[in-house]
Amino acid sequence: MSPDAAPRPVRVVLVGVVAPTRTALEIPVAALVARGAEVLALLHTLPEARVLTGLGLHGHRRLVLTRSSRPAAPTRSPVRRLLDAGTYRALRLLDLRSSAGVRAFRAARRDPQSRAVLRDADVLVALDRVAVYPVWRFARAGRRPAFYGIPAALRHLDAAAPARRHEARARRTTGREARQEVSG
Amino acid sequence: MPAQDWLRAVDDDRTRTAALRQAPLLVDRLRRDGRQAEAVDVVDRALRHARGSDLLARLGGQQALLALDLVDTSAGSTSADGPNSTGAERVDRATILAAARTLADAADRALAVGRAAAAADHLLQALHVLLHRSLHTLDTPSPLSHKGSGWLDPVIRSAAYTRLHQRTQAAEGAPAPVDRPRVLLVTDGNAHFLGEVERGLVGAGARVTRLDLTGPRADGLVPAPVVLARARLGDPAAGAAVDASAAAPEVAALLREADVVVVDWCTAAAVWASLVVPPGARLVVRLHSVEAFSVEPHLVDWSRVDDVVLVGGQLESLVRHVVPALAPARTRRGGPLVHVVPNPVALDGPPPDGHASRAERPDAARTVAVVGWAQPVKDPLWALEVLDELRRHDPRWRLLLVGADYADPQLPPGRRYRAEVLRRIAAAGDAVIRTGWTADLPEVLRDAGYVLSSSRRESHGVAFCEAVTAGCLPVARDWPDVAEFGGAGEVFPAEWVVRSPQEAAARVLALAAEPDDVRTRTAAQAAGLVRARYGSAAVLPRLLDVLVPPARTGADGARPGTRPHLVYVAIGFPPAAKSSAYRMRATANLFVDRGWDVTVVTIDRHAWDLEYGLDLSLLDLVDPRVRIVELPLRRADLDPDVRGYSWFRARHPARWVRLRHRLDTIPFPEKVFGPWRRALERGTEAVVRDRPADLLLVSPAPYTTLAVARHVRRRTGTPYVVDFRDGWSVDVLGAGEAFGTRTRRGRWERRVLAGAEAVCTVNEPIAQFYRDRYPELASRVHVARNGFDADLGTDLAVARRPDPAAGLAFGYLGTVNLTPAHLSLVVDAWVAARQRDEVLARSTLTFRGHVGAGWAAGANGNAAVIARAGVHGVTYGGPVAKADVAATYGRWDALLLALAGGRFVTSGKVYEYMATGLPVLSAHEMPHAAQDVLEGYPLWVRPPALTAEALRDGFVETARRALSASEADRAAARDHAGRFERSLQLDPVVAMLDDRFGRRNPLQHTQDVPPPATPAAARPTPAGVSR
Incomplete structure (x- = not known):
């Protein structure tokens, strides 16, 4: 990274299994964004588009708790089709015997894009009680801060802000002065 | 020996050994004289020839110190980090830590073989390396400003440091209180904050003597820090030197006669005092902000100090984090009492009526002032960045720099910073005005509409507060060196605090956009808040309580010991952002108004973050004479840190809550709060034993406080009153009873109410419910309505x-x-x-x-x-x-x-x-x-x-x-x-309790209880703040 490159914003991933309301997200997400965070949402039940539009989210993805019986890209290979069907049935059986939290965790783990979002997260936030379990599992795996509810995440960002601010400021100062040296 | 002679001597085989032995002393002298370039030559050459781990460690430490001294090119001296070095941040911090670790290891080795003097020298140098000024005062973040940095670990984990702070045998009990105590105020030259204190002490009847250890009377008397450090580690020669200093005729009599020794600033004077103040005198040390980043707090014998005064909550957190001997875990088991009392500021003139009354000049509406700006710690560059932001919106904005001009700093990094500040000021042209030092601040501030605190750290900023009371609108930076420890938000309302120049400019512009009357009102409110919090009238009584508790007399002429004492268990007291906080605040204030000393027992304020949050503006409305004791309790069921959850809690949150609630009711039949019973009982009992109470007032919910009332009554005989507010057995929403009289809760309620002197509710229907339920209590049930707060x-x-x-x-x-x-x-x-x-x-x-x-x-x-x-x-x-x-x-x-x-x-x-x-x-x-x-x-x-x-x-x-x-x-x-109006509603009940339990008309309480508690003979458990 060049000395004056801005530090990567803190990436906060909100995980929800119960559909949130706009009020539940509007003020807290704005507060997260105001603190310079990049906010992504991973929601089981995607609320109506108008709920998420204009919130300032940097992205959202649906968390499919049960794998669809119709694969997005059907294959012609009979072996592959057989394997897909078997996997689906096994997962379905597992899911039937599991709680929503466990299913949400499995769904996130088997979806590469969700996995990538969670892997790159700096802070994980469970929006509801059911989402605590997947967040707990991913937080333990990645050793990153994880909270139940956005207010606690905001407090965490506030507490961590001075360190990040100073790092950024030190880099900026260095860069500016280095340029002054070069330009004479 | 001059450096050139030394260089020749070290090149000569015959004189090399002797020269190497002299090298550390020579380097120290050259550094003191500001001849760092020569010192670098000596160190480099000495390191080339030196053998032996002690000498290598010592020279390595000196090399690190010189690197920190010189890390700059602007003065034309050697740079530690190449031509583009911009500050201490460019010195490799790992190298510094390694040098400190090597020195600490050397100290441990020396101590192991009984060389206390050498161990002290190494330890002191390690501390000097880690606490070098360049690392903590210039425009880089101090490593101590991050809680998790572990910056001092190499030293504080060493055996030598541990030995330094081994607990010594404390004197037996506290010195006996005396009337008109003799107070010795000790300073190391800086008496800037002592004027108000001295006046207060004299006003309280104390006989005050000042001892300036840099003044003509005692200059050179206090041994050098290295001697003090050696004495602390038990070196006999150093110990003798310290004893001799205390026996000197200039100070011996003062020390012998003093009842209380107060040391302002934790400098070498505090270290010395902790070694020489006789056991019969109380020793109080007041720390400001700069000492948290200095060596001396690590050398003080804290086991000898009775009380420590810190000037801000954020500094308390920082100091207790940085100095292990003052960490709560340590002081809780004995050691000094730690108090947070701001610097009293003489703000008690007539209150300003906003800007209008002070006739500000025309340009004031677009002028931001910084008062006392010319030091790196005040960070004027940050203020200039704010000015740039403002001028981007409107080029008419100006910055008024009030106070003495920049003195030439001793070290190159400071000189570089100063040069940059002056360059930026010159570049800004007419937009920056420097007034120089002034004795008439309000007059100068007629040119400014806003005042900015741009400091890296502050207590609360005395000059800033003076400017606010002069009518300027406040903008306070969230002081970065203490931001993780509470920052400016700990001392000022949140809306005053900004985190970046952009935010600062936005606040100023937002205030500028308000109508004149709104700005005037805001300025007047800010001035009122500062007066209430930091004015002498508010602060001085608290400080005097710490310095000379037995001698001070109250405003009403009564000695504190003769005033009735209320212990008020009020979970939800300000600054909790709860609706109950208003009633609790008003109740405490009304008792104070009637001449009571009030101690409020509540829970750790940060616990409210987990619930409805904090409203710090409420604290301003609490009478400053109310003492608040916060017990370290918080709701486990609201813990938001998912990582700390057990598998069961994460996997089955609903079942966990159900199980938890069942377990909660084992100590007391109330879910969530039942487990608090023991801590609340013990905490409140400790408060009452510290100072016997005339009345205990509990204000449920939580209803676990009912158990506290009964416990304290049984253990100390204190009569209690229950301010029930909504009641327990009444279902206020369902309009019936919440539980029967024979249930566990019912039995508890009956038992506690039977022993209560009075029971208060918020309306007549609830009062009638209790009269019907417990006819034998009917005469003791009163209504104390809520109301609106007119005050x-x-x-x-x-x-x-x-x-x-x-x-x-x-x-x-x-x-x-x-x-x-x-x-x-x-x-x-x-x-x-x-x-x-x-x-x-x-x-x-x-x-x-x-x-x-x-x-x-x-x-x-x-x-x-x-x-x-x-x-x-x-x-x-x-x-x-x-x-x-x-x-x-x-x-x-x-x-x-x-x-x-x-x-x-x-x-x-x-x-x-x-x-x-x-x-x-x-x-x-x-x-x-x-x-x-x-x-x-x-x-x-x-x-x-x-x-x-x-x-x-x-x-x-x-x-x-x-x-x-x-x-x-x-x-x-x-x-x-x-x-x-609330006080009209509450006052009759408070008056009734005052009549019955106040000292004027002591009541014969129930006969079947033990007599009220007397203070413990030994030093009581603290009920003030924190141990």
């Missing part, structure tokens, strides 16, 4: 007039604790009313207050109802600080009083609503306890039933009343509210 300094009367063309603004202020069905009904009625009435069609309905708590803040079912109605002009605006309540009402034309429950629920908001003089629409069940209060309010709209149609018509009627109400109608409405 907040803000008038709730709304001056706004409705504008039918723009539509009306309906408002709801308070916790939205209705059921979602109830709220839906209200919202549906609102929607229907908008369709029926054309003015309402243009109107808005705003909810302010808490919606949901903890993780569900702003995210529960009620939030969903409000969100769905967004298209119909219904909005949610978040919680409101108490200080902003009047402004919030001021933006509305009519109020919605939606309440849960029925005949047992009064609510607190109804009183406040009436005090505004606005039309109030009731949206609650009938009959309802609020009716008794509203009866006779001329602008009350009372729908006949709680149905959508009735409410719809109610909204229409309320709109009509809002538009038609005359000034006389509103005045009549406010007159009706006048009798519900």
Whole structure:
């Protein structure tokens, strides 16, 4: 990274299994964004588009708790089709015997894009009680801060802000002065 | 030996050994003389030839110190980090840590073989390396500013450091209190903050002597830090030198005769005092901010110090984090008492009436002042960045730098910083004005409308506070060196605090955009707040309580020991942002007004972050004489840190909660709070044993505090009163009993109430419920209603007039604790009313207050109802600080009083609503306890039933009343509210308790209890703040 490159914003991933309301997200997400965070949402039940539009989210993805019986890209290979069907049935059986939290965790783990979002997260936030379990599992795996509810995440960002601010400021100062040296 | 001679000597085989032995001393001398370049030559050459780990460690440490001294190119001297070095941040911190570790290892080795002097030298040098000024005062973040940095670990984990702070045998008990104590004020030259203290002490009857250890009387008397460090590690020669210094005729008599020795600033003077003050005298040390980043606090023998005074909560956190001997875990088991008392500031002249009265000059509206700017720690570069931001909006903005000009710093990094500041000032041209030092600050500040605190760290900024009281509008940077420890938010209201130059400029511009009268009012409120918090009148009594507790007399002439003492168990006391906080605040203040000393027992304020949060503006409204003891308790069920959850809690959250609630009720039959019983009992008992109480007042909920009342009564004989507020066995929402008399809860309630001297409730229906349930208690049940707070300094009367063309603004202020069905009904009625009435069609309905708590803040079912109605002009605006309540009402034309429950629920908001003089629409069940209060309010709209149609018509009627109400109608409405002012409601009960339990008329209490507790012979467990 060049000395004056801005530090990567803190990436906060909100995980929800119960559909949130706009009020539940509007003020807290704005507060997260105001603190310079990049906010992504991973929601089981995607609320109506108008709920998420204009919130300032940097992205959202649906968390499919049960794998669809119709694969997005059907294959012609009979072996592959057989394997897909078997996997689906096994997962379905597992899911039937599991709680929503466990299913949400499995769904996130088997979806590469969700996995990538969670892997790159700096802070994980469970929006509801059911989402605590997947967040707990991913937080333990990645050793990153994880909270139940956005207010606690905001407090965490506030507490961590001075360190990040100073790092950024030190880099900026260095860069500016280095340029002054070069330009004479 | 000159450096050149030394260099020749070290090259000569015959003299090399002797030269190497002299090298560290020579380097120290060269550094002291500011000849760092020569010192670098000596160190480099010495390192080339040196053998032996001790010498190598010592030279390595000196090399690190020189690198930190020289890390700059602007002075033309050697750079430690190449030509583009910009500050201490470019010195490799790992190298510094390694040098310190090597020195600490050398200290341990020396100590292991009994060489205490060498161990002390190494340890001291390691501390000097880690606490070098370049690392902690220039424009880089101090490594100590991060809690997790472990910057001092290499030293504080060493055996030598541990030996330094081994607990010594404390003197037996505290010195006996005396009348007119002799107080010795010791300084190391800086008496800047002592003037007010000295005046206060003299006023309190103390005989005060000052001892300036740099003055002509005692200059050179205190041994050098290295000697003090050696003495601390037990070196006999150093010990003898220290003893000799104390026996010197200049100070021996002063030390011998003093009852209390107060050392201002934790410098070498404090280290010396901790070694020489005789056991019969109390030793008090006051730390400001700079010492937290210096060596001396690590050398003081804290086991000899009786009390430590820190000048800000954020500094307390920092110091207790940085200095292990003052960490709570250590002091809790003995050691000094730690107090937080700000620097008293002489602000007690006539209060300014905003800018108008001080006749500010024309350019003041676009001028920001920084007072006392010319030091790196004040970070004037940051202020200049704020100016740049402001000038981007309007080039007419100016920066007024008040105070003495920059002195030439000793070290190159400081010189570089100064040069940069002066360059930026020159580049800014007329936009920056330097006034120089002034004795008449208010006069100079007539040129400024705003004052900025740009410092890296502060206590509370005495000069800043002086400027605020002079009428400037405050903008305070969240001081970065202490931001992780609470920062400026710990001492000022949150709205004053900014985190970046952009935020600072935004606040200034927002204030500038306000109308003149608003700015004037804001400035006056800020000045009032500063006076209340930091004025001598508020602070000095607290400080004197610490310095000379037995000799001080109260404002009413009574000695503290003769004033009645109330211990008030009030979980929810300010700064908790809870509705109960207002009643608790008023109760405590009323007792203080009647001459009581009040100690409030509550829980750690940060525990409220997990619930409804904090409202620090409430603390300003608490009488400064009220002492608050915070017990380290918090709700485990609201812990938001998912990583700390067990598998069971994460996997089965609902089952975990159910199980937890069952377990909670084992100590006391109340879920969530039951486990607090033992800690509350012990904490409150310790407070009472520290100073016997004349009365214990408990204010449930939580009802676990009932167990506390009984426990303290049984152990100490203190009579108690229960301020029940809503009651326990009454189901205020369901209008029946919550549990029977034979249940476990029922038995507890009966037992506790039977021993209570009085029981208070908030309305007559609840009082009657208790009279019926416990007929034998009937005469002891009293009603102490809630009310609105008229002593907040803000008038709730709304001056706004409705504008039918723009539509009306309906408002709801308070916790939205209705059921979602109830709220839906209200919202549906609102929607229907908008369709029926054309003015309402243009109107808005705003909810302010808490919606949901903890993780569900702003995210529960009620939030969903409000969100769905967004298209119909219904909005949610978040919680409101108490200080902003009047402004919030001021933006509305009519109020919605939606309440849960029925005949047992009064609510607190109804009183406040009436005090505004606005039309109030009731949206609650009938009959309802609020009716008794509203009866006779001329602008009350009372729908006949709680149905959508009735409410719809109610909204229409309320709109009509809002538009038609005359000034006389509103005045009549406010007159009706006048009798519900809170102190009028509470005062009769407080007066009754004062009569019965105050010292003027002591009551014979129940005979079957032990006599009141007496103070423990040994030094009591602290009840002030923290050990």
